[in-house]
Amino acid sequence: MMELKLINEQGQSTASVTASDELFGRDFNETLVHQLVTAYMANARGGNRAQKDRSEVSHTTKKPWRQKGTGRARAGMSSSPLWRGGGRIFPNRPDENFTQKINKKMFRAGISSIMSELARQGRLSVVEGFSVDTPKTKALAAKIKGMGMDSVLIITGDLDENLYLSARNLPHVLVLEAHRADPVSLVHFPNVLMTRDAVKKFEEMYA
Numbered sequence: 001m002m003e004l005k006l007i008n009e010q011g012q013s014t015a016s017v018t019a020s021d022e023l024f025g026r027d028f029n030e031t032l033v034h035q036l037v038t039a040y041m042a043n044a045r046g047g048n049r050a051q052k053d054r055s056e057v058s059h060t061t062k063k064p065w066r067q068k069g070t071g072r073a074r075a076g077m078s079s080s081p082l083w084r085g086g087g088r089i090f091p092n093r094p095d096e097n098f099t100q101k102i103n104k105k106m107f108r109a110g111i112s113s114i115m116s117e118l119a120r121q122g123r124l125s126v127v128e129g130f131s132v133d134t135p136k137t138k139a140l141a142a143k144i145k146g147m148g149m150d151s152v153l154i155i156t157g158d159l160d161e162n163l164y165l166s167a168r169n170l171p172h173v174l175v176l177e178a179h180r181a182d183p184v185s186l187v188h189f190p191n192v193l194m195t196r197d198a199v200k201k202f203e204e205m206y207a
Contacts, residue, residue, distance in 0.1 A: 004199070007125045011147035017126045019199055020207040024124075026116040029109070036110035036183045039100035047096035054079040054087030108206045114186045115202070124192045126199055130154060135165035144173060153189035155181050157197025178202055 002024040003016040059079040067074050081089045102110075118124040132139050140163070144152060151172035156163065159177050167175040174185060178194075178201035186192060194202070 002119065004119060004124065004126050005122070006196075007127060007147070009127075009143065009147060011149070017196060017199060020203045023112050023203055023207040024116050024119045026109075026112045028117045028120075029113045032106065032110050033113055033183070033187070036102060036107065037187055039102045040183050042098045042100045045098045047092075047094045047098070049092045049096075050094050051088045051091035053089075053091050054081060057085070057087045059086070110183060111181075111186070111206050114183060115206075118186065118192055123190060124194065126194050126196060128196055130156065130163065130193065130195050131160050132162050132166050135162045137166050137169045140166035140173070141170060144170075147193075149191050149193070151189055152191040152193050153181075153185050155192065155194045155198045155202075157195055157201050179205065 002019045002021050004019050004024065005013050006015045006017050008014050057079050059077065061077050061079075064075045064078055065072065075083075078086065080086045115124065132143065144150075152174075154163070154167070154173065154175045155178055156175065157178055160175075164175050167173045174189065176182075176185065178198040181202075
């Protein structure tokens with residue numbers, strides 16, 4: 001079984017937490033993690049660009065010059081895709097689909113690989129519980145600073161509204177429930193702080 005570092009509110013290591021080897025003791029698969037992160041970002045992407053084809057651009061349909069005798073290449077109208085200002089041959093559309101398919105087995109293996117690497121690098125810590133009494137950004141910022149962290153992803157077992165509201169205005173702090181943790185956030189943050197409940201839920205989902 002894997003041993004994860006258990007810390008207190010001062011950021012000091014007090015003990016260890018036994019966790020699943022299958023989730024926190026895997027070898028790092030860089031190729032799979034790259035594929036997982038790329039697919040997640042692509043699936044979040046929306047088609048928001050549009051271009052016009054030659055039937056949609058605003059141009060006259062008059063023939064630019066006569067067919068023969070000018071010495072120039074023949075041309076039918078100035079909306080041709082070959083001309084500057086003409087329509088695109090294969091224009092981008094707002095309904096363009098960027099999604100990439102990731103199998104459940106690949107997703108689980110990718111998350112396990114990320115969590116294992118975080119544990120190996122010492123970027124993953126566990127706390128018994130993490131909460132604030134009131135939804136105050138200042139209070140949460142002070143608590144995180146007291147633990148010796150600047151930028152951190154906090155993963156809880158269940159949604160703590162006070163904690164969530166306190167973190168909204170902190171640009172380098174993100175609070176997520178265990179079932180909403182995504183590969184991009186796990187890779188992005190230099191520190192990941194999990195509650196003991198979140199570790200159990202992760203093991204139920206991915207181990």
